[in-house]
Amino acid sequence: xxxxxxxxLGAVSPAGWGVAPLLAALRGxxxxxxxxxxxxxxxxxxxxxxxxxxxxxxxxxxxxRLRRAxxxxxxxxxxxxxxxxxxxxxxxxxxxxxxxxxxxxxxxRYSERFFGEVLRxxxxxxxxxxxxxxxxxxxxxxxxxxxxAELTYSLIGDQTAFVQALAVAADWLLERRVDLxxxxxxxxxxxxxxxxxxxFARGLIASEGAGxxxxxxxxxxxxGLRLELITNAHLHACSDTRYAxxxxxxxxxPHESPRExxxxxxxxxxxxxxxxxxxxxxxxxxxxxxxxxxGEGLAAATxxxxxxxxxxxxxxxxxxxxxSVIGGNQQAIGVRFAAGLPQxxxxxx
Amino acid sequence: xxxxxxxxxxxxxxxxxxxxIVTALGIxxxxxxxxxxxxxRAFRPVTLFxxxxxxxxxxxxxxxxxxxxxxxxxxxxxxxxxxxxxQLLWATAxxxxxxxxxxxxxxxxxxxxxxCGMECGESYYRQALASPxxxxxxxxxALCYQGQRQAxxxxxxxxxxxxxxxxxxxxxxxxxAIGHAWELVRAGRAERVLTxxxxxxxxxxxxxxxxxxxxxxxxxxxxxAHRDGLALGEGAxxxxxxxxxxxxxxxxxILGEIIGYGAATDCHHLTQPHPEGDAALxxxxxxxxxxxxxxxAVGYVNAHGTGTQLNDAAEARxxxxxxxxxxxxxxxxxTKGSVGHLLGAAGAVEAVVALMVLREGWLxxxxxxxxxxxxxxxxxxxEPREAKVEVVLSNSFGFGGANATLLLRRWP
Numbered sequence: 237x238x239x240x241x242x243x244x245l246g247a248v249s250p251a252g253w254g255v256a257p258l259l260a261a262l263r264g265x266x267x268x269x270x271x272x273x274x275x276x277x278x279x280x281x282x283x284x285x286x287x288x289x290x291x292x293x294x295x296x297x298x299x300x301r302l303r304r305a306x307x308x309x310x311x312x313x314x315x316x317x318x319x320x321x322x323x324x325x326x327x328x329x330x331x332x333x334x335x336x337x338x339x340x341x342x343x344x345r346y347s348e349r350f351f352g353e354v355l356r357x358x359x360x361x362x363x364x365x366x367x368x369x370x371x372x373x374x375x376x377x378x379x380x381x382x383x384x385a386e387l388t389y390s391l392i393g394d395q396t397a398f399v400q401a402l403a404v405a406a407d408w409l410l411e412r413r414v415d416l417x418x419x420x421x422x423x424x425x426x427x428x429x430x431x432x433x434x435x436f437a438r439g440l441i442a443s444e445g446a447g448x449x450x451x452x453x454x455x456x457x458x459x460g461l462r463l464e465l466i467t468n469a470h471l472h473a474c475s476d477t478r479y480a481x482x483x484x485x486x487x488x489x490p491h492e493s494p495r496e497x498x499x500x501x502x503x504x505x506x507x508x509x510x511x512x513x514x515x516x517x518x519x520x521x522x523x524x525x526x527x528x529x530x531g532e533g534l535a536a537a538t539x540x541x542x543x544x545x546x547x548x549x550x551x552x553x554x555x556x557x558x559x560s561v562i563g564g565n566q567q568a569i570g571v572r573f574a575a576g577l578p579q580x581x582x583x584x585x
Numbered sequence: 586x587x588x589x590x591x592x593x594x595x596x597x598x599x600x601x602x603x604x605x606i607v608t609a610l611g612i613x614x615x616x617x618x619x620x621x622x623x624x625x626r627a628f629r630p631v632t633l634f635x636x637x638x639x640x641x642x643x644x645x646x647x648x649x650x651x652x653x654x655x656x657x658x659x660x661x662x663x664x665x666x667x668x669x670x671x672q673l674l675w676a677t678a679x680x681x682x683x684x685x686x687x688x689x690x691x692x693x694x695x696x697x698x699x700x701c702g703m704e705c706g707e708s709y710y711r712q713a714l715a716s717p718x719x720x721x722x723x724x725x726x727a728l729c730y731q732g733q734r735q736a737x738x739x740x741x742x743x744x745x746x747x748x749x750x751x752x753x754x755x756x757x758x759x760x761x762a763i764g765h766a767w768e769l770v771r772a773g774r775a776e777r778v779l780t781x782x783x784x785x786x787x788x789x790x791x792x793x794x795x796x797x798x799x800x801x802x803x804x805x806x807x808x809x810a811h812r813d814g815l816a817l818g819e820g821a822x823x824x825x826x827x828x829x830x831x832x833x834x835x836x837x838x839i840l841g842e843i844i845g846y847g848a849a850t851d852c853h854h855l856t857q858p859h860p861e862g863d864a865a866l867x868x869x870x871x872x873x874x875x876x877x878x879x880x881x882a883v884g885y886v887n888a889h890g891t892g893t894q895l896n897d898a899a900e901a902r903x904x905x906x907x908x909x910x911x912x913x914x915x916x917x918x919x920t921k922g923s924v925g926h927l928l929g930a931a932g933a934v935e936a937v938v939a940l941m942v943l944r945e946g947w948l949x950x951x952x953x954x955x956x957x958x959x960x961x962x963x964x965x966x967x968e969p970r971e972a973k974v975e976v977v978l979s980n981s982f983g984f985g986g987a988n989a990t991l992l993l994r995r996w997p
């Protein structure tokens with residue numbers, strides 16, 4: 237029986253650069269401080285949680301491709317390199333590496349800057365900015381920095397885009413299109429995101445960062461974390477409500493036991509959380525809500541959910557972890573990770 | 586469940602049973618086929634936004650009718666559709682009707698786009714600056730800016746549900762989307778998939794290409810030795826893909842077969858291809874290898890052919906290297922000289938052009954090319970021409986080094 241294994245984890249978040257500060261913040265359980273961030277008008281600020289500057293400037297920032305790259309690429313690369321570095325994996329320059337990124341707001345910081353220049357004076361709008369506004373710029377920079385990639389996809393969608401990226405990566409691995417796949421969820425803070433979020437629900441705090449998982453067909457020397465399932469995608473912007481989608485999502489997960497962890501997408505704003513809260517009523521196991529601590533990091537926050545789930549399994553805090561993602565306006569979709577080899581593989585050995 | 590997949594049967598043959606197309610040539614197969622067959626050009630001065638201070642002034646704008654095709658959308662929903670959604674809806678309606686599909690609960694949708702609903706994003710930005718406290722229309726603009734909104738509109742309009750995958754691989758997005766959909770059906774993950782690509786013109790993207798001086802200030806002439814840039818266009822194309830077994834079970838008319846898909850990543854530069862077209866070559870080679878065909882089996886190449894110096898030179902070298910001696914007998918042309926570069930829709934529109942070539946027996950010409958670039962070792966199609974072609978190869982390359990190739994075969 238073939239399986240898909242998690243071989244490495246990486247994260248960049250408002251808690252800092254790395255998985256360790258992310259986990260420390262989640263263990264602390266307290267929402268991180270909210271900053272007032274500037275927008276285009278001097279008198280107006282936006283609430284947000286941004287990634288702190290790294291303690292030391294990473295050497296990789298000197299790469300020619302990264303000179304002008306936006307923060308979204310820096311975050312993606314920070315998380316990716318940590319995940320690859322901890323993966324006991326083939327060298328990143330392996331010609332059989334796949335890269336899939338998932339994002340919601342994408343390269344909005346340069347997009348709004350470039351569009352501002354276009355509106356002010358089109359002939360002087362910067363040709364240096366425009367290429368960095370393209371949604372697949374982070375994936376392209378990742379591939380270039382890592383020395384090449386067999387396949388590279390950039391997926392967009394609501395918060396669930398990262399889960400779909402996991403599904404694409406799993407497909408590529410099963411079809412043997414690649415041997416190793418880097419899956420990254422990445423976002424950057426930009427005032428239009430904060431502005432839009434407040435129009436849907438006051439109290440939603442935009443944040444930024446990235447999370448990365450390295451997937452492979454073999455467990456390697458790692459703890460043998462398995463991608464056990466990805467649920468159906470339950471659309472909820474058509475006729476169904478988010479409630480129905482959230483309940484359908486829970487039904488897709490197998491039986492639950494007290495030794496299981498739930499990592500949900502609740503952000504601490506009751507109006508936004510109510511569908512997920514109702515769907516998971518009665519959950520008796522461990523539970524984490526990364527967005528409530530770190531903010532609405534969109535697809536990056538979904539990646540943090542998965543990183544937190546895998547880290548808990550590595551630390552043997554649970555036997556399995558269910559990640560529930562009730563997206564804002566597309567679908568509800570979930571992932572389940574489990575510790576140890578699948579039953580058939582154990583029998584094989 | 587999306588994972589783990591059901592045990593895979595033997596690889597399925599994947600056929601196209603419906604195709605819808607919207608370009609500046611018009612809405613629908615017939616008007617587009619007539620235009621592409623003659624090499625008609627559909628550019629006009631841009632009216633959607635101010636280009637008075639840009640170098641380039643024209644684009645392939647679509648004439649969109651005020652009405653929409655009949656769908657299940659409420660009047661309220663229909664009123665708030667943006668330009669991208671409307672184009673996608675027209676293309677889907679044509680493909681859906683042609684395929685004779687019924688709504689379903691598990692119909693995946695795989696679309697390519699690079700601008701999503703950019704028009705709404707631009708409006709949002711303008712109003713957020715002009716009237717920051719005003720809520721009027723802003724939530725709707727924020728929603729319609731997002732790519733998933735256009736896909737959800739399609740699902741709602743035709744009454745189906747299933748996973749939505751949006752691939753944003755720049756100008757290769759449409760081909761990647763069709764290729765990914767092909768892989769889903771081929772591997773037995775789905776019996777049918779709705780796929781394609783769309784992108785509407787927007788001020789940001791127009792100004793972006795203009796800032797790079799990539800837009801032609803004269804006439805877009807792919808593969809001409811004196812070419813001076815691309816022209817932007819807009820549109821959408823949608824294909825209904827299904828397994829051959831499924832199509833036969835329901836007695837569907839088959840328009841053509843997709844027999845190969847390949848992709849490769851060019852790490853040379855964010856916006857420039859490797860000068861020798863290395864990744865383009867790998868993409869074409871992988872596609873043919875997966876189809877089990879040699880270049881000699883290909884009877885026509887629909888090139889990416891944007892009209893920029895760098896793209897066309899690199900693509901010409903890649904085609905020469907891939908085809909070898911066969912290049913001398915392999916007709917090649919780019920349809921971007923007719924409708925412009927449709928970005929995320931380009932690969933999908935060109936896949937429909939490939940189906941037209943296979944079904945109707947003609948090659949799309951580029952009549953305005955005066956001096957063919959000597960880098961082309963292949964005959965560039967410059968005059969309208971009849972030809973019975975068995976296999977068409979279609980290339981799409983994008984910013985960020987996204988390269989994708991599709992291979993389509995005539996259905997007897």
